[in-house]
Amino acid sequence: MADGSASPRRVLLATAGSRGDVEPFLSLAAALRDAGHAVLVAAPDDQDDAGDDVDVVTLGVSFAGLAEALAGGGMRAFREHIRPAMSTVLARVVDEAMRWQPDVIVAHPKLLTVPVVAEHLGIPYLSVELTPVVTPTGEFPAAGVVNRSLGPWVNRLTYRAADLGARMFASDIRAARRRLGRSGEGHLPSPSGSLVAVSPTLLPRPADWPSTTHLTGDWPRRPRPDAGTDGAIREFLADDAPFVYAGFGSMRGGDAAGRAEAIIEGVRRAGLRTLVATGWGGLQPPDRCLGTDVLVVTSVPHATVLPHAAAAIHHGGAGTVHAAARAGTPSVLVPFLADQPFWARLLRRSGLAGPALHRDRLSVDGVHAAISDALDRAPAVHHVAGEIRAEDGPAAASAIVAAVAAGESAS
Template identity: 30%
Template structure:
């Protein structure tokens, strides 16, 4: 059996897919992984021993290009910008995946909606099995949660019935993505679909997040199979300089915002807040290219690093609330301070607070004062005790569970 795994997004979208590919290969499947061809993602694929078929563009280059276009063009309706970008992603990703899918029996799609739409179209043309996977419960229709609110398409005021709101979500996705999908279908001689959301989602859907952190409550609106988070084991040693820094004093606070381009002021505020608590800092450069603010010896800057090893040795993890970082800190038993920015990050911040394993920052723009206040909770002894308790319930076998399930599903006639 040959399976194509596809995603387009940042590391939080890519690393779980690579982890799934590794587990599928361990069960005897042939795997191709189509992800952005950024150097860090090529390294992930090499580490896992899976075949990389680069997506239509490296994601960091794509983000920079979209930022440049927005700055150079006259102001437009945000929804129109989203629709235009979606059409371009779909068209370019379709060509990539059509070639990558040669000889494949099935495709698993994750990441941006238009990229998944391209995979869905390719599956139809290639007569392949198709399934979509997502990393957070909020993306799936359920009476237990509200839909994500898209720019230019606010949820109707005063409506509290989640079922009605998910009906609105169908109209929103039709407005944002329907023209791109149905225009492409027309070019293939296919009829239009009336509900592009359900067409792309398919049935069932895999939910690749940990049940303790992001539980899925049964819903008649979505047949979701929760597998647990897809985690790629990391055996890399920590850099010598970081190892020496850790050994030279008490556990530091890790600060990192991943692929989120937060203002450099956020890094300075974080270091200031950590120092105010008498703690040292390990700061991850990330896409925001954060770094040291002075030459004092209480801070250490890192690039790509083994979080699984590092998070076991820190006092707390301050981060943006990506699904991958949240589960990595939770598995390590590290208290968290989440500064959510976009997408599913507010959900993970809320869950961290609800579970008592850390603090959720109030809003996306941190100051030294606001971070210092939130750190009171994150660094409290009872928070570390609770984080250690929850760590014992976080599963590490999600990718293996998903791989076995997919082999069974795709193996059926």
């Protein structure tokens, strides 16, 4: 493992997606800055509070807006919204890299033009896996591709799904090459390695991963003194009566009102209060179920709120899974899509959570039973929390980035 002692470097961190895709990069940026490196983060428009004195430039697209546009789904939404938005992002990341002239790029796999500009600048780049989707293993399938193990050989094949993006946006990759005066065709350089921002406490390292794949631990945002100081939240937390947090982040769709009502009434039946984060629209509590035991907000800082919660009902995104586990807060998983069923299965196999609930079939009885089950798992979750809190994913990743930028081995 690199010791992070390399001389200062210029690092471009590039990501695209919702809050869960961006906040880990901001955390890594802070760690790199603390190590003396010059850091720039290229991210979507939705980040209104980078914090930590991190320099952020926009990639020109709001993913919150895209989520709303995609509510109707279908190929029309892809053609009219996703394709042009991603074309903008793929072009802008090239522009920012050329302007910044970094020594190394650390990028989300969605940013398919990063290999093009890295090749042009003659610099290395690292891919980031916020959930296991890029590095093949026979131990489990790529998160979000299939929902059960299909055996070692087939499991490894599922990681080829990541190649679909390169084919879908091949014209954008060719355009980036032509803009840089390079041939529009040809093999793109491979990354110098992959940073898997996942806790080894939750996901032990697969035995068949190569040495260039680094399981660093997750990259949580640092708690800020002023985080969660909204008056209503502060007052809610000051009350000693126990509560359940419920929030689905950037998820949306289905009967958001019925879903919220089932959760609130199920929590109420358990004799607990509810703190509801509506997020991008996955929960919309109707007035009829509100009361003095319910607080509804748009979002909360997980590091501030979750340690106080008796349990957390959430979608099972990688960031929220890690935040709840680090806080020692038992989870009730309600997966929607992508990698969320992967985390639900992992927590259930580990004994840290019960069976996942179906997002469109929530009932008061079901939520009540799931909360009771979660509370029984608190001792196991508290034990895991101590192990996760001892990890320092951002520092480990920062040392690897510095070593790769310096041309050293990071294994």
